[in-house]
Amino acid sequence: MQPIHLAWVDYAILIAYTVFVIGIGFALRGYLKTSSDYLTSGRSIPAWVTGLAFMAANLGALELVGMAASGAKYGIATAHFYWVGAIPAMVFLAVFMMPFYYGSKARSVPEYLNMRFDYRTRCLNSISFAVMTVFASGISMDALAKLLNLLLGWDYNFALLVTSAVVLIYVLKGGLTSAIYTEVLQFFMIVLGFAPVVWLGLKDVGGLDVLKQRLANVAQNPAALSLNDKTFAPDAWSSAWKPLLAGPAHNPMGVDVFAMVFGLGFVLSFGYWCTNFLVVQRAMAARNMNAARRTPLIAAVPKMFFPVLVILPGMLAVALATLPGKDYHLPHTAIADSAFAPAIADIQAATPATADAAFDKISADAGLKMDQTKVTAIIKANSLAPLSDQELKTELQGAVTENYYNGVILSLVKRYCPSGLLGLALTALLASFMSGMAGNVTAFNTIWTYDLYQAYMAKNKSDRHYFIVGQATTVVGIILSIFCAYFASHYSNAMDIIQLVFGFVNAPLFATFLLGMFWARTTATGAFFGLLGGTVTSALFHALTIATGNTPGLKGGYLHVVQTFPSEMAQNFWLASFAFGACFVLTLVISLVTKRTKSDEELKGLVYSLTPKLKDNEQHFLLRPAVLGTVLIAGCIILNIIFW
């Protein structure tokens, strides 16, 4: 990717944003008196602010970049991650679960688990979550530093340290409130920074009708853009449900409808939105029960329409790539620096006569899919008059056909944004990386201070003590994140394994919450061993299945291949479904054979059937969570029908 040149105005916007987020931290400093002000915002924030932060906390830059990538790869079906995989869960959280989280006065999700079950489940959940947040923020910072290095030519270390320092300052000064405020700022930056890019892209393609017609061409011959080896019906990129209902062989995701609706729409989505402390913490910071319940509902409104901003660009990019005369192609993956030498040696050793055999070796050494005709041409040219190493590098890179999907959104920003708008869009991207780190660090703070330090290491200290520990944890959390960023940049394989393990832990989690909140008979022992069993099930499932095209190993199937799935996504959705099922059944059975340790009185406010129903009657009819939730679900169904 060519570096971008930034003008004074771009830097001015970037600096303005940085100054404001740091300023917010300092402005909030005076309001922080207790540890709860610092770690839970003292439960004082209005619903529209927590709502937008709830949404923005999930809208990290990796999500932004990844959704555009999926939009290019899979088309409108990517919106299922929003309309199936988010909205219903957000409504469920608001209507059914928030009363227990907020009403129980728990300061974190693991603390709720402690109240409902016992220390074992809390310990399991808080440790895995704490480690996960640190790794997540490290991955985010690594990606940011790499991006700044690639795009602006900044030194990796410099970029990593400067951005971490900015996050450190504003989180240290303003705590959770600072992180939440910055997330709201980031939300508006993203909307206002990316909207013009999407609008220009749509205008360039020639409107929605041309887009649809172009996507039909793409679907019938996705190989032309190296998107997919198969061919599909013309509506595979522009319909959300029809290709899915036709079966995994007929949609580019390679997913069946059960895996999509149950695996993603129920297990993974409810598991994430209803139990992940990173997002739930935002709702818990709201100023009262009504505001807390309205938080996910307010978040659901922009969430529903966000595919326009994050998925549409990917679809526009593939459409644009098929339009002659637009001079646009999808970004291609760069050949790794270390792979050039062997690939160049291959070229120099080859002759036009051996070009066919050499091609496979060159492609394997470069580690990427390449265009055979172009490679043959390079071999021919080199055998006539030897090319310099630099020329060979350029030529080889030009022959790569493997798409770099994560670069799609940036390629559009570069294409349409003159200086000024460019600064705005890049700042939006930078903002979402930084708030991704801040969000994780604040969640880590609270979990560490309340669920691990206060619970197991230093009980009954003064509030001042926990306040200081909270601030010290911020510093430690950021330092750990920086270490993780370096770790991620050096050992990307180890990182894949770590993320895989977190996937195992998270997949069954929702079963524990569902039974715990809605079935008073669930026992602490049942919950703990059910969760462990569910985690083991996901690990086993992964060891026994694989996706087509993958070799057994990190991608699964290393014990024995029992089942082959059409795609990794399908494998992942089925894994979650099995883990959930195992956790559900185990918790149920173990609960039935073990004794309850908590009385009905103790479970009041923690379990649905034992808690007095909240009276919504005092609120205006349209503001009641159940009514708002129904309206949102209806809106979501309408969107699904429009893009059926």
Add this chain to the structure above:
Amino acid sequence: MGLDIRWPIGIMFTLISVLLIIEGLITGPSTKALGMNINLWWGFILLVFGGLMLMGAIRGRKNKKEDGK
């Protein structure tokens, strides 16, 4: 929490809008943005957004004063 977030949002976007409008006036239409003066137009939209946020913040402060806080 003490600080009304509409202040920083309003001030920041107003500032950015001014930067974009100046850039738009200096450089004129851009071939990249399909021949439009996108900085100028988008600058105006941001100005409206920033202004609305500031209006909300000012109104919020008035209400607070009237509540006697």
